[in-house]
Amino acid sequence: MFWDVNLDYEKEFKLAIDQGHTIVISGCCEVTYNGRAQSYLPEGDRLLIIKSDKTLLVHQPEGNNPINYMKGNTSHKLLRDKDALYLKSQNLALKEYLDIKFSRLHFMKSQRLEDGKKLVLNGSEKDMSDMIYSNPELIEKGFRPLSREEHTKFGFIDVFGYDNNNRLVVIECKRYQADFNAVQQLTRYVKKIKKNKGLSNVRGIIAAPKISQNALDLLRERGFEYKTIKPPKYLERYDNGQKRLGEY
Amino acid sequence: MFWDVNLDYEKEFKLAIDQGHTIVISGCCEVTYNGRAQSYLPEGDRLLIIKSDKTLLVHQPEGNNPINYMKGNTSHKLLRDKDALYLKSQNLALKEYLDIKFSRLHFMKSQRLEDGKKLVLNGSEKDMSDMIYSNPELIEKGFRPLSREEHTKFGFIDVFGYDNNNRLVVIECKRYQADFNAVQQLTRYVKKIKKNKGLSNVRGIIAAPKISQNALDLLRERGFEYKTIKPPKYLERYDNGQKRLGEY
DNA sequence: GGGGAGAGATGCCGC
């Protein structure tokens, strides 16, 4: 036996699952997955997390992402068979199955965790378009965005409005480097607007901090424009406070 | 104090970091992030993981993905200030900063984890194109894929070859439902091949288990074709074994 | 629930 025989892991596990606790298991195991795709992971040390919504994550000791996972509402059973422990996870609705065979269990811990808080995020694409709406001169002098009401009729467009010569302007924002796809997207939107409004002359602009050369070439080939704009950061003051705290 | 004052978490943390152990911390905390974007997460119970490569994950008790994270090679310091514990994580190279303030620490555990194993995955897009290469009749009678050498010259194309009438055929595989983007992609590839080979008549086919109506309309409008093909699963035998094991 | 598009996307492989 490679784990403490005095502890009844199966019982402790079942209790934690039933109570909706979050479970952490560290152990040496092999992992088999079958569902949308299939995979096999040979034996090694891993960290397992089962959340209160019955999400399962299998993490290796390096890397950002779980090597295997099961979505919420999955059923999990821990059971012993001869000299090994097995975790068997099934999501019948999604037809997904995951089996873990432990040769060694380093530790297991369960804990009731309470949290319902949501993340407040700044600097997204929507924040960029909001910034342009509030500061239309970022695009060019004389640019006038359409009213919120008019705009929501064309919800798929990040920003649009009229320029100094009353030409309609369609703007696609990208928070990171604009690529090929961004140009395709802008092209589609301009086409739709031309058709929808019965216009022949509509300007298209990509607003992004950077753009790839390929994308820029295609953009110009299609008669569109590029404008360098960085996504906004609102929390500067809060950030400064944090930085001061960081001077340890 | 909301944690065991007899434990020197700061010392234990530093030792674990220096030894490259994986650390798990459960506690009630608030999280501030500043980098590519910015975010703030109000106080709640979370599970923190620091891996041996210095990846940090912050998990809430529900959901698949970490609510906050730092990539590998980040520096982490745990320190006490008045009635709170702080975890301060910095990645100077990426200009990313994350601060966590704990009001309560449920537990902390560190463990040496050893693993270098890689996942063996089946059912990906590449597996689909491999399957078509081995069984060209899945596309149609008389379809002849190009040789491996010729194919690698156009690495961006999943499969291509000649049909019964010696017309060039470009195939784009999608392991899940094909969408608008898949059609755009196929269009780009066919254009490139036409230009590259100086041909005017090149067939384009999307091979996928499903396709959206919009995508199908656009596909036909452009004179391309759709072929229903499911991604392969190789491990059927292994799978059956697992299912038998699952009859508990 | 399907479709379309964003993401602090991530990760892989190419040049």
Added chain:
DNA sequence: GCGGCATTTCTCCCC
């Protein structure tokens, strides 16, 4: 390093 592209993508919004 950038660029192109897949991902058991995941997530959100809207129809």
